[in-house]
Amino acid sequence: MTQTNLMTIPGQVDPVPVARDITPREDGRVDLIGLPKARIRELFEEAGLDAKAAKLRAKQVFHWLYHRGVTEFDAMTDIAKTMRPWLAERFVIGRPDVVEAQHSSDGTRKWLLRTSDGHDFEMVFIPDETRGTLCVSSQVGCTLNCTFCHTGTMRLVRNLTPGEIVGQVMLARDALGEWPRGTMAGLDEFDEDRGHYTADGRLLTNIVMMGMGEPLYNFDHVRDALNLVMDGDGLALSKRRITLSTSGVIPMMDRCGQEIGVNLAVSLHAVRKEVRDEIVPLNKKYGIEDLLQACADYPGASNARRITFEYVMLKDKNDSDEDARELVRLLRKYDLPAKVNLIPFNPWPGAGYECSTPERIRAFSDIVFEGGISAPVRTPRGRDIDAACGQLRTAAEKKSRAQRDREAAGTAAAAS
Ligand code: SAH
Ligand code: SF4
Numbered sequence: 001m002t003q004t005n006l007m008t009i010p011g012q013v014d015p016v017p018v019a020r021d022i023t024p025r026e027d028g029r030v031d032l033i034g035l036p037k038a039r040i041r042e043l044f045e046e047a048g049l050d051a052k053a054a055k056l057r058a059k060q061v062f063h064w065l066y067h068r069g070v071t072e073f074d075a076m077t078d079i080a081k082t083m084r085p086w087l088a089e090r091f092v093i094g095r096p097d098v099v100e101a102q103h104s105s106d107g108t109r110k111w112l113l114r115t116s117d118g119h120d121f122e123m124v125f126i127p128d129e130t131r132g133t134l135c136v137s138s139q140v141g142c143t144l145n146c147t148f149c150h151t152g153t154m155r156l157v158r159n160l161t162p163g164e165i166v167g168q169v170m171l172a173r174d175a176l177g178e179w180p181r182g183t184m185a186g187l188d189e190f191d192e193d194r195g196h197y198t199a200d201g202r203l204l205t206n207i208v209m210m211g212m213g214e215p216l217y218n219f220d221h222v223r224d225a226l227n228l229v230m231d232g233d234g235l236a237l238s239k240r241r242i243t244l245s246t247s248g249v250i251p252m253m254d255r256c257g258q259e260i261g262v263n264l265a266v267s268l269h270a271v272r273k274e275v276r277d278e279i280v281p282l283n284k285k286y287g288i289e290d291l292l293q294a295c296a297d298y299p300g301a302s303n304a305r306r307i308t309f310e311y312v313m314l315k316d317k318n319d320s321d322e323d324a325r326e327l328v329r330l331l332r333k334y335d336l337p338a339k340v341n342l343i344p345f346n347p348w349p350g351a352g353y354e355c356s357t358p359e360r361i362r363a364f365s366d367i368v369f370e371g372g373i374s375a376p377v378r379t380p381r382g383r384d385i386d387a388a389c390g391q392l393r394t395a396a397e398k399k400s401r402a403q404r405d406r407e408a409a410g411t412a413a414a415a416s
Contacts, residue, residue: 034163066234108382139213257299328371
């Protein structure tokens, strides 16, 4: 079993178990995936290399791990043959286990993944005409209970580690055969899907932290993972191609801009307090106006890098003409460089909402556009395999209704 210790997550009343930064496996070996280059170097020194050798080997190994995507030390051909077993005795190159891979009729793919201590989570790949977006999870489950979100019916099992977060990106590259020089053995079945989206012909061009969980309640791990994803010596994805979505954890938004610097998406979903209190209960703690002010202060936001406001269209709940006008008023009041993504509600078994009609969504979108703010309607993707926004949920970890009510009451109490 992986060892866990307790830490307090900002905004949460109770400490939740999180996996430690470095947890040796049962056989004593350490997984290198998720560790910064400097930490790999330290580990090599601790294992007996002198400082100069440790520095060189860390640089080489980092390149093989994140630029070339190898999963065996034996494939690291510029490292001496005698050195490779030395590494393999002490270290491993991990990936989350793939439990199931599903393919939607619209090309969307969903993977059910498992951590080494047996928790399931999901990632989704959404190809379209001009880009390929990987939707990455940050937690197994979620502490928040947005009422329209299937993940919100799960309890939080634990935060994902940096290795498990960056591991999703690496797995996607494995599956898409997108490491430089050749595909990974056994994964060539996906070759028929190859496209030419980027100069180097890659399918995976963008990352959104919009899978399971609230990324700003797992800030340190998400930051460390995304810094690996952006490292120019490794995966080298530009921060402009990465978007982090939050339900509105105001105290962490500034650090997100400062320490990660990626694009920000905010799950607004309602413009009136009573409605947002109901559908995004975190609103009782961090209200709409404070949230918009935090967006106005977000480092790096500009007309060239606008903040995305996500707005799920729920029939007779948040979809009136007045709501649309109020949305425009608020975004203007805070002078926000904003675009609005209107997301048709994706149903799931037992959900207490219906999606707004296409006519209603169109009318809402038109009002926002007329207010000078772009408000495209998102086409749901992967609904047939439950891969669309808000449909992610893994089997085991169900919250009882009573537990959800207690948590909602706790959030309200914390707010007052
Ligand atoms: N926890 C973060 C990121 C994950 S959710 C957040 O809430 O922002 C990604 C997006 O999907 C959010 O905007 C979320 O509100 C939206 N979403 C959740 N359930 C949905 C559903 N059933 N239909 C459509 N969108 C949904
Ligand atoms: Fe958690 Fe986001 Fe779902 Fe809300 S919408 S329950 S914050 S994953």
